[in-house]
């Protein structure tokens with residue numbers, strides 16, 4: 001039998017994890033041949049609820065699930081792991097300032113980055129889902145100087161998938177038919193959905209849809225506000241779709257994207273006026289367990305302006321987190 005892959009999930013007692021863990025244990029990321037050893041991390045007060053989740057995982061009798069360990073200690077959770085989904089973060093409480101929220105999360109991701117640096121496999125693949133996801137990933141990277149560049153990424157795939165679904169519906173094609181779609185920037189309302197390179201079966205998607213006004217005035221704001229719309233309708237934030245996006249992100253990173261573009265939050269290389277190192281959503285292609293950003297695209301004025309606004313917001317978040325990282 002194959003050696004089990006060791007996978008940590010933080011925020012494991014939360015609602016996204018509740019949609020994520022069962023699919024992971026079923027083989028949706030690492031494939032039907034790879035046994036999986038789960039390390040579930042949450043805060044001490046969540047451990048009783050987490051016990052219930054592990055009971056349910058047991059009760060599924062997943063053939064691939066070889067072990068489950070629960071802990072409130074990141075060093076225990078991340079010991080020798082191959083992959084991590086960092087879903088847990090500090091939510092905004094009533095009256096909390098944005099600055100305080102950033103600082104609280106910077107402290108969490110500083111600790112978790114240092115723990116990854118100390119004990120994870122050097123080949124570890126980390127996906128940060130907990131918000132502010134881009135900046136949390138940036139903080140973790142600063143705290144993990146001994147991990148190879150590119151080990152830690154953030155999730156913008158939910159936004160990518162949301163855009164793909166809307167575009168496919170508008171064009172009357174299946175989602176699979178769409179390629180070269182990109183979501184740039186921060187996972188926040190400033191994110192920028194870019195259809196300027198998108199194609200459908202070799203044809204330009206924009207030409208197929210033929211409605212630039214719809215793209216600018218409906219699609220872009222609707223993708224940006226989709227999280228709020230789900231929250232209002234469901235009375236709870238996106239969970240199953242967020243877990244699905246996390247699965248898509250990690251699966252494509254591990255197994256390859258088959259030449260297709262996916263959007264990932266990755267440390268910028270200096271392209272497109274994004275300051276090097278800033279964790280920013282960009283289009284990428286995954287192959288052989290690695291991702292490569294799609295570089296040297298010609299961006300039109302509208303796209304450049306949208307991206308620049310989101311980058312400005314990311315710089316502000318990074319600067320607010322900086323004091324925590326450096327103390």
Ligand code: NAX
Pocket residue numbers: 010011012013014015016017041042043046087088089090091108128129130131132133155156157158159187237238239242
């Ligand atoms: P829940 O509140 O249901 O669960 C969060 C869990 O994290 C809780 O069990 C909590 O105890 C735990 N936790 C908090 N601090 C922790 C720490 N320091 N170490 C370990 N565990 C910790 O939230 P849920 O709906 O699951 O959402 C989780 C995060 O995903 C939130 O930050 C949310 O904003 C973010 N999202 C990010 C998305 C993205 O596209 N990047 C989309 C979905 C989602 O909004």
